[in-house]
Amino acid sequence: MGHNSLKGCIRFCLIMLVFSLAAPAAQALSVAWGGSWKTLQSEHFEIHFEDGFQDMARRCLAIAEGVHRELLPFFGSGPANRTHIVLSDDTxxxxxxxxxxxxxxxxxxVSAPSDPGSLESYDEWLHLLIRHEYVHILHMEMGRGTVNTGRKIFGRFPLLFPHVLTPVFLLEGMAVYFESDAVAGYGRLQGSHYAAQMALEVRNGNWxxxxxxxxxxRNWPINKAYLYGAFFIEYLISVYGEDAVSEFLYRxxxxxxxxxxxxxxxxxxxxxxxTALWEDFRLAMEERFADTDSGGQGMEGRMLPSGDFFLQVAATSGDGFFLVEDSGKDRRRLFRYAGKEREPMMALRPLSDMDVSEGGRLAVSRVLRGADGRVFHDIFIYTPEMGWDRLTRNQRFSRVRWMxxxxxxLVSRQRAGLSELYFLDLEGNMRLLWRGNQGEVLGAFGPDxxxxxxxxxLKRAGQGWNLEMMDLGTGRWQRLTDTPSMENEPSFMPDGRVLFSADYGGIYNVYAMDTDTGMLEQWTRSSGGAFRPRFAGSKGLYxxxxxxxxxxxxxxxxxxxxKVFSVEDVAxxxxxxxxxxEAVxxxxxxxxxxxxxLRPRYWFPVWLFNEDTEQLGFETHGSDALxxxxxxxxxxxxxxxxxxxGSFVYAxxxxxxxxLDRSHRFGELKIHETSFDYILREDRVTLQRNHLLNFFEDRLSVHGGLVHERDTLVDTPSLLLRGPVESNLAGMALTFRDEEYYIHVPGIGWGFYGELIAESNDILDSDYKGAVVQGAMRKIWNLPGSRTLGLRLAGGYADREAKPFRIGGTRTGEEMRLFGRNEAVLRGYPRSVQTGNICASQRLSLSSLLFRVERNWxxxxxxxxxxxxxxHVDSGSAWDEGMSMxxxxxxxxxxxxxxxxxxxxxxxxxxxxxRGLxxxxxxxxxxxxLGFSF
Known part of the structure; x- marks a missing residue:
């Protein structure tokens, strides 16, 4: 193993260390910037929350302690220390x-689910959520024998948690099983959507x-670890009993x-x-769902060409039907349907809802990801004459309907766990119509x-989902249904009837209600579920x-x-x-x-060696609760x-x-036919401050950084001794990022990235002098299918006394750095094949998804x-000013x-x-x- 590979091992260990989290925490991002955070503590939990969420935090602790008591007998033991809960309202x-x-x-x-799907079947959102997540804690904490001995020696090292290293379907299946309550009728295993999904898997030969x-x-269904896992755990417990499953976990x-x-x-x-259990499970599912077909998927409708895979955002205006296609292969695009014909209109950014006025104006609720970590919605209006106009800023309105x-x-949002409904005019002025109490969740809506x-x-506290009407003049609600079913996605038809989707009989279908008589007409017969009904006048139902x-x-x-029946028949x-x-x-x-x-929770030994060195050490990691x-x-x-x-990283x-990084390079130098061994110590310090300023929906950002590099010869013959070479760069960077990723496209699916970096050696003492300026841009075009075409252009200029640029090699180790770079990749040529104070490079690449395996051995x-x-085709050069390129x-x-x-x-x-040409x-x-990610 050479020096570079040894150094790579050290850095790989560091990366592994920083991200050595359990797979369920793959989404573990820090909470959004700012806020005054508080902590409350009960017997088994600590909860951290922003000031103003005290009542919700106390409710969470009451739920968590109750869930702990209920689940502890099955898992046999709980965590030795308190579990930390973070209550977050930044998404x-x-x-x-x-x-x-x-x-x-x-x-x-804290934002509660408000759409039909799988998560809508809950008694109280915080209860369902805490129950699900705490099952993970109890499950993954389990340890005995040698595992516990190892934890006493090394602490909470990832490899000492056997159930962390468990297939996802067992982890999520266990959590979904215990989140569900067959008696009360909530949880995903008690909801209609999971049953319909599994029935289709069985009957359509897609097992x-x-x-x-x-x-x-990425294969369909996206939630298969949850879906199959939940039914599999339910099957094991129904056949072998809870004690057997508990014993398996214990062993x-x-x-x-x-x-x-x-x-x-x-x-x-x-x-x-x-393998044998899975075959038995398959036979049990076939027997269970063999007779649940409701007459054929969509037998009464005509299937139209559209983007597939995901549930799409849709709207109607008069006889026009509008659909946002999100196929996972290219940009989201808005189409207008006239009967079975469709007309492409425009590409759209990520959105959750939209509506089209009679005059053709488009209102959308866009998803905005801020540099501060928040993921909020805001309302945008589009007209062909004026283009896009942003109506709100950080107001979180996720649903929108034209009056x-x-x-x-009419716009709605959830903030601090409360549903709110507002009037919003075209100047951005807001007027509150209604604010719900805790536990009341407003779903989809529409005016007459x-x-x-x-x-x-509307889901009232302690109740299921029902349809209600509000008098927009007085703000008073009038209930239309009182049923145990999930009724949602309603809209008024021109004749005054209400069109909606409901899971009467255990399958979601489309219904029309006469609000005066309470009579219902069933309009679809679907075996998997019919969702997001929209009535487009003479063009009918979509x-x-x-x-x-x-x-x-x-x-x-x-x-x-x-089918025709009265709402009283299902009431x-x-x-x-x-x-x-109870109080806690x-x-x-x-x-x-x-x-x-923040203190480290484990240490683990490190042993690295080659012909030049033998290193013994340890690694550790730490992070705070937020x-x-x-x-x-x-x-x-x-x-x-x-x-x-050693290497140390703090974020x-x-x-x-x-x-901070210190490493040593071992080399050999030949002088007059005599070889001398030398050791070069390399010290690196990088301090970077990102997002000093942000503009244009946080896509344009200003960053600052300091880079210290010091190379010192140690343990060399006297004739080679020289003082250390030190570089101290201070710089600013301007970056613009507007890129999108798609589930069926490798890498970046579409977008643009640009950067401009200016650094100076003269602000801090340095053996180099002068300024360094460099920039780069990357453009990705989405091609038909799962393909992309990429173009990258980069260049730089350094003063003559500054560190020169070097070009060549397949990877430089600097690709991910923003500051202190002086190397550029040029595949097909040796590293540092050219040097100079001017550098330019170009790259053209064509990428494609070849095939998808998605299988385990x-x-x-x-x-x-x-x-x-x-x-790919790469080209580039590095040369000195005044010399030819x-x-x-x-x-x-x-x-x-x-x-x-x-x-x-x-x-x-x-x-x-x-191949270099x-x-x-x-x-x-x-x-x-070899990369690494979760």
Whole structure:
């Protein structure tokens, strides 16, 4: 192993250390900047929240303590220390995550689900969320025997948590099973959507074998780890009992290498390995869902061409139907349908809702991801004459409907866990119409043709989803339904009837209600579910159906009643008991401090060696409960040469970055036929402050940085001794990023990135002098299919006394750095093939998804996802001012194989070949690289 590979190992260990979190915490981003944070503590939990969320925090602790009592008997033991809960209101989406590394943490996003799908079946959002995430904590914390001994020695090292290294379908299946309550009727296993999904998997021949479910990545259904996992755990418990499943978990919790014992432990407990259990599970699902077909998927509608895979955003205006196609292969595009014909209109940025006025104006609720970590919605208006106009800023309105007059909008949001409904005029002025109480969630809504009434899906506290009408003049609600079913996505038809989707009979279908008589007409008969119905006048009904291959758009020109009945026939109000209402003992509220949780929680030995060195050391990592502060350390002692090496990285939010690195390079120098060994010490310090200023929806940002580099010769003959060479650069950078990623496209799917960096050696003492200016731009075009065309242009100028640029090689290690760069890649040529104070490079690449494997090797910790390839042509040169430029060109290809290791960890393996076309300097290069991500 050479020096460079050894140094790479050290840095790889550091990267692994900083990101050594459990797979369920893959979304572990720091909370948004700012806020005054507080902490409350109960017997088994600490909760951290922004000032003003005290009541919600107390409610969370009451729920968490109740859930702890209920779940503890099954898992046998709980965490030795308190679990940290973070209550977050910095995103408009409903989600959460949990991890036990480096200690037990749960993140709760307080915005409750308001759409039909799978998450809408809950008694109380915080209860469902806490229950699901705390199952993960109890599950992954389990340990016994040698595992516990190892934890006492090394602390909370990731490999000492066997259930962290468990297939996703077992982790999520366990959590979904225990979030569901068959008696009260809530949770995903009790909702209609999961049952319909599994029924289609069984009946349409799309049953996923075990190898497909072990590493769920991008294939349909996207939620298969949850779906199959939940039904599989339910099957195991129904056949073998809770005690058997608990015993399996207990046995597995003592395995130091848990990947290889899953089958043997299953055979001991259940009498069969997972392959046999999965086959039994398949037969049980076939028997269970064999007779649940409701008459054929979408049999009464005509399927239309549309983007598939996802549920699409849709709207109507008069006879026009509008659909945003999001296929996962290219940009979202708005289409207008006239019957079965469709007309492309424009590309759109990510959005959650839209509506079209009678005059053709488009109102959308766009998803905006701020540099501060917040993910909020805002309202934009588009007219052909004026283009886009932003009406709101950081107001979080995720739903929008035009009023019939076309001069104002109805918009809704959730903020601090409360649903709100507003009037919004075209000047951006807001007027509050209604604010719900805790536990009341407003779903989709729409006004009638007079503008006097609003119909909405509304979930009252302790109840299920029902339809209600609001008098927009008085703000009073009038209930239309009292049923145990999920009724949502309502809109008024021109004749005054209400069109909506409901899961009467266990399957979502489209219904029309006469609000005066309470009579209902069933308009669709779908086996997977009919969603987002829109009535387009003479063009009829448009709706989207769930199929075993994704969502599809259907149209019925003249809807007819397949069934007529009264709302009283399905009336039987669903009521959820108010759980865990008892008070819990709390310590006094205190100000949040990161120091309470920032200490390192483990250490692990490191041993690195080659012919020049033998290094012994350790690594560790730490982060605070809010994930605002994180750090990693790898330090080693070279026992062969009496040298100390190490790397330290500290990050604060996504704003501050500090990187310290000391390493040693071993080399040989020949002078007059005599060879001398030398050791070069390389010290590097980078301090970077990102997002000093942000503009244009935070796509344009200003950053600052300092880079210190010091090279010192140590342990050399006296004739080679010289003083250290020191470089101290201070700089500013301007970056613009407008890029999108798609699920079926490798890498960046579309967009533009540009940067301009100016640095100086004269602000701080340095052996180099003068300024360095460099810039780069990257443009990605989306091509038909899962293909992209990329162009990159870069160049730089350095004063003559500054460090020169170097060009050449397949990878320089500087690609991800913003400051202190002086090397450029040029594949097909040796590293530093040219140097100079001027540098220019160009790259053209064509990339494509070749095929998708998405399978694991049995239950072994080895799997494969996407395989993609690219062709590239590189050119560039480095030369000194006043000298002629010699342009070098190379061409080659790369194959990228997405490996999945340990069920959770993605390791893109790059296999590349490049040939330099210059007859003197070019060469054939074969290279490999291995990345790592979660």
């Amino acid at each position: 408009d989406f409903s989600n959460g995550w949990a991890t036990v590394l480096p200690y037990g943490r749960i993140r709760l996003f 996923k074998d075990l190898q497909e479910v072990v590493i769920p990545l 597995q919790s003592g395995e130091l290498i848990p990947f290889f014992t899953l089958n043997s432990q299953a055979k001991r407990v259940f009498g069969k390995n997972f 019939p007059c076309g001069e104002r909008l 043709v007079t503008g006097g009434w609003l119909v909405a899906g 709706y989207q159906v769930y199929t075993a291959d994704g969502f599809r758009l259907l149209r019925v020109e003249d809807p007819v009643a397949l 039987d109000e669903k009521f959820f008991p108010f759980l865990f209402d 003992n709390l310590e006094p509220e205190r100000k949040y401090t990161p120091l309470k949780t 994930d605002r502060h994180s750090y990693g350390l790898v330090t080693t002692y070279d026992v062969k040469n009496d040298l100390v090496n 604060c939010d996504n704003r501050w970055l500090l990187f 049995s239950l072994m910790p080895f799997g494969m996802g996407d395989v993609s390839g690219s062709l 010699r342009q070098l060109t190379g061409a080659g290809l790369e194959l990228q194989v997405e490996l999945v290791l340990g069920y959770h960890f993605r390791a893109p393996l790059v296999l590349g070949y490049a 210059d007859s003197d300097l070019g060469e054939d290069q074969f290279y490999t690289a």
